[in-house]
Amino acid sequence: MMIRLASCLTCDLDSYRASLGCCTCARRTVGGFKGTDDDIIRLFEEAREEVRRYLSRDDLPIGVAALIEKAEASRPSK
Numbered sequence: 823m824m825i826r827l828a829s830c831l832t833c834d835l836d837s838y839r840a841s842l843g844c845c846t847c848a849r850r851t852v853g854g855f856k857g858t859d860d861d862i863i864r865l866f867e868e869a870r871e872e873v874r875r876y877l878s879r880d881d882l883p884i885g886v887a888a889l890i891e892k893a894e895a896s897r898p899s900k
Contacts (some may be wrong), residue, residue, distance in 0.1 A: 823869035827851050 825831060828851040833839050839847050855862050876882075877890065 823865050824848055824851065826869075827865075876878065 826838075828847055830844075830847075833847075841848075852862065857865075878885075882890070
């Protein structure tokens with residue numbers, strides 16, 4: 823969601839946005855959001871569901887699958 827709202831993929835290391843840093847840019851992006859709080863919460867929920875769908879795929883890249891496996895192994899057992 824933040825990558826889309828802040829256009830992170832078009833950020834260049836020599837740009838003013840990059841000089842501010844990601845945290846400042848994210849704060850400014852959310853602060854300048856033109857919709858309601860409910861709108862941004864809905865966008866967050868949609869993005870979270872998109873990530874969940876992606877992570878549940880059977881054809882994840884090896885690096886992503888390895889990171890998931892490492893994260894699951896480091897979780898305390900219940």
